[in-house]
Amino acid sequence: MLSQVSQITSSKTVPETRSDFVISARNLTKSYGDFTAVNGISFDVPPGESFGLLGPNGAGKSTTMKMIGGVAQRSGGDLSIMGLDPNTYGPEVRAHLGVVPQQDNLDEDLRVRDNLLAYGRYFGLPKSYLQPKADELLEFAQLTDKAKARVDSLSGGMKRRLTIARSLINDPKILLLDEPTTGLDPQARHILWDRLFRLKEAGVTLILTTHYMDEAEQLCDRLIVVDKGAIMTEGSPSALIREHSTREVVELRFGSERNTTVAAELEGIGERMETLPDRVLIYADDGEAALEAVTGRGLRPITSLVRRSSLEDVFLRLTGRSLVD
Ligand SMILES: Nc1ncnc2c1ncn2[C@@H]1O[C@H](COP(=O)(O)OP(=O)(O)OP(=O)(O)O)[C@@H](O)[C@H]1O
Numbered sequence: 001m002l003s004q005v006s007q008i009t010s011s012k013t014v015p016e017t018r019s020d021f022v023i024s025a026r027n028l029t030k031s032y033g034d035f036t037a038v039n040g041i042s043f044d045v046p047p048g049e050s051f052g053l054l055g056p057n058g059a060g061k062s063t064t065m066k067m068i069g070g071v072a073q074r075s076g077g078d079l080s081i082m083g084l085d086p087n088t089y090g091p092e093v094r095a096h097l098g099v100v101p102q103q104d105n106l107d108e109d110l111r112v113r114d115n116l117l118a119y120g121r122y123f124g125l126p127k128s129y130l131q132p133k134a135d136e137l138l139e140f141a142q143l144t145d146k147a148k149a150r151v152d153s154l155s156g157g158m159k160r161r162l163t164i165a166r167s168l169i170n171d172p173k174i175l176l177l178d179e180p181t182t183g184l185d186p187q188a189r190h191i192l193w194d195r196l197f198r199l200k201e202a203g204v205t206l207i208l209t210t211h212y213m214d215e216a217e218q219l220c221d222r223l224i225v226v227d228k229g230a231i232m233t234e235g236s237p238s239a240l241i242r243e244h245s246t247r248e249v250v251e252l253r254f255g256s257e258r259n260t261t262v263a264a265e266l267e268g269i270g271e272r273m274e275t276l277p278d279r280v281l282i283y284a285d286d287g288e289a290a291l292e293a294v295t296g297r298g299l300r301p302i303t304s305l306v307r308r309s310s311l312e313d314v315f316l317r318l319t320g321r322s323l324v325d
Pocket residue numbers: 032035037055056057058059060061062063064179211
């Protein structure tokens with residue numbers, strides 16, 4: 001189907017390109033006046049990969065997505081999508097992309113199924129393709145029984161699924177998802193993750209931004225950790241955790257007054273310590289042994305928790321800050 005979409009939207013002769021990557025970025029930069037939102041980032045995404053941009057608010061994730069999606073012009077660097085430069089081949093590149101923006105921008109005046117049909121018509125897709133495709137996508141988004149419902153009657157999770165269904169109308173090879181589950185409750189997030197997994201299984205390349213470490217760990221084969229417009233590190237979630245953290249972490253809460261003063265008394269326990277306003281983190285491969293060492297010194301935290309290291313710990317290690325402020 002994609003070729004059909006490409007034919008419909010293509011106005012130029014598209015060069016034959018060969019690349020091992022569906023997206024390649026080199027020194028990608030975006031400035032707004034004097035402010036550099038994306039500061040020379042480089043990455044490659046092979047086909048079928050689920051690739052994440054993880055970072056706090058303002059890191060430059062959405063701006064990067066907008067450059068890939070052709071919504072924002074880059075200020076510098078090179079970008080290739082399916083071997084094509086989106087600056088030169090905008091419509092041809094967009095024919096390969098599905099875009100799920102951070103804010104749902106569904107047409108609230110149209111019913112659920114009509115949203116899909118209207119979007120498909122905008123792509124110039126024929127009715128004979130669109131009717132069955134809309135039904136297939138409603139099924140995929142678990143919205144078949146909502147086909148005739150008004151969009152404003154849908155829950156946040158349903159709206160997100162409809163936005164994703166809509167982005168798939170042209171059978172894209174690459175799906176761009178900007179903060180796909182922000183604002184959703186845990187159940188809605190899990191349903192969405194499951195749908196995204198299925199797309200990945202079907203061979204769609206997923207590019208997603210998130211500031212949720214659990215989402216990145218669940219969905220991403222590989223990710224870049226972005227802060228202040230630059231890449232801090234790159235790798236699979238498990239490799240990043242292995243490289244930048246210990247196996248386990250002990251979280252101790254001594255009360256807001258004491259958390260910052262207790263550090264000296266914990267000296268030497270575990271491999272490393274982070275003191276945050278609300279808790280102290282001790283990094284150790286054996287968390288239980290580290291906790292025993294704490295209590296062995298006569299220290300009595302109000303709460304204690306031994307957990308596996310996560311991408312949050314990677315971010316903290318690299319930036320000294322928490323992912324979610
Ligand atoms: N049109 C714009 N004009 C000026 N500055 C902008 C514009 N768009 C984004 N910025 C700034 O660029 C920086 C990066 O923004 P961006 O939206 O890419 O971050 P983000 O990592 O996606 O964070 P969020 O999750 O909050 O969207 C921010 O400081 C933001 O204020």
